[in-house]
Amino acid sequence: MKKDIEIPIANDVYVAAVNEWDEKHLAKTWYVYLINNRDEAIEATILVSKGYGEGMLTSTMRHGLGTLEAKSYRKVEIIQEDVFKLTNEYFITFFAENKLFERKFLFDPHQISENNATTIPLMEVEGVLAK
Secondary structure, three states: OOOOOOOOOOOEEEEEEEEEEEOOOOOEEEEEEEEEEOOOOEEEEEEEEEEEOOOEEEOEEEEEEEEEOEEEEEEEEEEEEEOOOOOEEEEEEEOOOOOOEEEEEEEEEOOOOHHEEEEEEOOEEEEEOOO
């Protein structure tokens, strides 16, 4: 029975860290975004984040994001520079095509940096894509 359950890998969905100006804090701040670059909406979207390594573990955060329309993105959370030295994991689940999709994204320790910035799909800004 278990072998009959198919959970396909989520393609054309990305997690990115973007360093942008924050009017509230009057400084550049890193934010994590979820990007849906698919041709259809993703529904019942949940993103779970945590950081670990060096004998440390952050709190686990669960974000219920609902529906993300096709070719859209959403700001999920601020990420503090103190946790850049850890592995930061983002696990996404959502429904599309009448199926449950899931995927784990990782930012390796010290990966989030201006030196690793590249153009983020759909957003067309500089940032770091999770692996």
